[in-house]
Amino acid sequence: ILELDADERVSDQLREELDRVLSAADCTFYYVPMHNYIGSVWVRHGWGAYNGAAAKVSLFRKGSKIWGADRVHPRLTLIGEGGWLHGHIDHFVYDDAGALINRLNRYSDAAACDAVLQGRRLHAHRTARRFFTRFYKSYCRRRGYREGWRGVLLALFSALYPVLTHLKALELAERRGRDG
Structure with missing residues (x-):
C-alpha cells in the first residue's frame, strides 16, 4: 500500500x-x-x-x-x-502563513476534544515546559533558524500547539460540565 x-x-x-x-x-x-x-x-x-x-x-x-x-x-x-x-x-503542507494558523487551530481543536473524551489529565507546568522545549527543539535542534521567518513560524506554532490544546481542553471540559 x-x-x-x-x-x-x-x-x-x-x-x-x-x-x-x-x-x-x-x-x-x-x-x-x-x-x-x-x-x-x-x-x-x-x-x-x-x-x-x-x-x-x-x-x-x-x-x-x-x-x-x-x-x-x-x-x-x-x-x-x-x-x-x-x-x-x-x-x-501550507500555502502561506495563514494556512499554518488555520491548521494550528483545527488540530488543537481536535486534540483538545480527544484529551477530554479520553479523560487525560492536563498539567499546567508540563504544558508550560512543553512550550519552551518544543520551540527549542524545532528552532535549535532541528535547525529551524536556517529557514528564516518560516523557521520561526514553525517553532512558534510547534510551541503553541500543546498550550492551545490544553486551554481548549479546559474550556471544553468546563462547557461539558455545565451542559451536563
Whole structure:
C-alpha cells in the first residue's frame, strides 16, 4: 500500500525506486523522506511535532501499519521489518502563513476534544515546559533558524500547539460540565 495525502506527490526518484522495491519486497514497511513546502519553498529544517515530519511510513504491506484512535497524528504500531527509501514525497503542507494558523487551530481543536473524551489529565507546568522545549527543539535542534521567518513560524506554532490544546481542553471540559 502506498499511502498519500491529498497534498502529497510522489517524486520521479521515488517512482523509479518503487518499481525496484515492490519486486524485491524485503521489508513489510518503508520510511519515505518528505520534502515539506510552505508555498513553493522547500523548507528543510524545523519540522516536527504536529506540523510535519522529515520522513514517514508511506509504503507498507497490509496489516503492518496499525493506527491509534486519536484524531490528530494517531500513534502507530508497526509490525515486521522496516526499511528506508531514498526517493521522496513532495508534501505541500501550507500555502502561506495563514494556512499554518488555520491548521494550528483545527488540530488543537481536535486534540483538545480527544484529551477530554479520553479523560487525560492536563498539567499546567508540563504544558508550560512543553512550550519552551518544543520551540527549542524545532528552532535549535532541528535547525529551524536556517529557514528564516518560516523557521520561526514553525517553532512558534510547534510551541503553541500543546498550550492551545490544553486551554481548549479546559474550556471544553468546563462547557461539558455545565451542559451536563
